[in-house]
Amino acid sequence: MLERVHLMIIREVDRQGSLTAAAHALHLTQSALSHAVRKIERQLGTPIWDREGRGLRLTQAGHDLLALANRLLPQFEHAEARMSQYAQGRRGTLRIGMECHPCYQWLRKVVAPYLAGWPDVDVDVKQRFQFGGIGALLGYDIDVLVTPDPLQKPGLHFAPVFDYEQVLIVARTHPLASVAFVRPEQLADETLISYPVDPHRLDLYNRFLTPAGIVPKRHKVIETTDIIVQMVASGRGVAALPLWLADEHADRMALVPLRLGEEGMAKQIFIGTREADGEIDYLRAFIALARQGQTDPGGVGSGERPPKC
Template sequence: MRLDLADLRLFLCIVDAGSITRGAAAANLALASASERLRNIEADAGTPLLERRHRGVATTEAGEALAHHARLILRQQALLKGELRDFAAGNRGTLHLYANTAALTEFLPRRLAPWLARRPRLRVELRERTSAEIVKSIEGGLVEAGIVSNAVESGGLHLQPVAKDHLSLIVPAGHRLATGGAVRFGDVLGEPFVGLAPGNALQEHIEEHARAAGRVLAMRIRMKTFEGVCEMVSHGIGVGILPATAASRLRRRHAYHAIALTDGWARRSLCLCYRKWSGLSPTMRSLFQHLGALPRPGEGSRAR
């Protein structure tokens, strides 16, 4: 059979109305056109589908079967259209987002949760990478966007600041620096350090700056979480470096002092990073607007 969706809709309109005339009106077709299409449907089926009666029409057994399957097909089409609209609106599918450590641990959780809660059919795959790795991935077309530090060299990519991301040195309560002011990273390179686990994007970033200064951090222990680093530092194991927001939040539970780092790379902002606003998927644009993208995000600032 060569029935299309318009044929199925017309047939159901006639069946539901119990009349070819009223069915044609419900389908917004002229009576002559509807009658011609109905004859073609029956000819294509090879069997009568309707019994013509004095006061209208009734379905034959074959007509009942066609009506049943027509309803199933049109219902599936409506579901398909709804799903495609969800994809187009960014409410369904899988969103892949790369972010640095500070974004994943401090910035995203409370901001992402309400946005994602309104999209129960959407999945988000988060990947932790250093800012430099994220920029390379976007430039290479491997990912569409990410969240990075503005300290990274972004080339031709757009960066839009959405939050402060300063780093703080944390030291035990009795440490020689505990009562002082801000310090340079270079002034603490000789200290024993409590670091984050290998592969952590923030820790790699910190160690890169140590190597750039010609030093290797004296690592006493590595912990998987900011909480673990704070626990170790509070017991005098060494010093650590965390996002200032995490250092401030966790001071309620641990005895240490947080000290600002004066280095430019440590006084940074978290930025939405992408090549071109119009090139982002509807889902990513929706998320970035929720996270604080500017009204004209295609003209976002670039890193200096």
């Protein structure tokens, strides 16, 4: 029978490149591994590796098993970690996925009181997903997804947590700095700075530039909000940010937030969960706390600013 060990062997051989090295990594002798491999290959009836001289190369079957290992082993590991948390009296870990770069600051304001209110629950935040946030949610890599794209799917549930306005930030010395609002055409000759996200997922394109048939002169990609803000302040480009984030930085930097279009660009952040998890109390509590910010400005975090912004 195909066992967890076998998957571990396959994964380790792939990582280390040889049976001998994998054996050491697994704290076994080379002989033990060889025996184990021989046995499982005989049981499955198909080789996992082609022996090429002194080396191995995965067969088609082996590739399948490696993919299986990479999918299943993390789940085993996570389950064990969770069990050991239960063992220590802790409730579990709430794994939060973020598909919304600038929401990080907002999240911190939700997580702080949550950790205080649920001392036996840990929180983990992930930001990179092989199959996107929805995939991570469906694949049980995360328990909660913070995203601007709610995407109704069976088995999932999305709830809005807050509304905000997306604005363009420019340096105070920028020619556009004094306009009442920005038109798409006015960006045709600008350098746009954004997070490293597929442009098709940026609302600045979807809802502003593309409908007007405009493409900015250049598009730079930067990971961190702080650097983006500094780049903009130094006049090297413009960027789209939530108004509340822009305001926070505008205090300290030479920045001006500009309305995108005459009406402004309204956005919403949603929080997604699996319907199957509907009864997990500490998860419900998190969502309740997150949504609370929407209607009760003082409820989340420092209270220095309404979370609705």
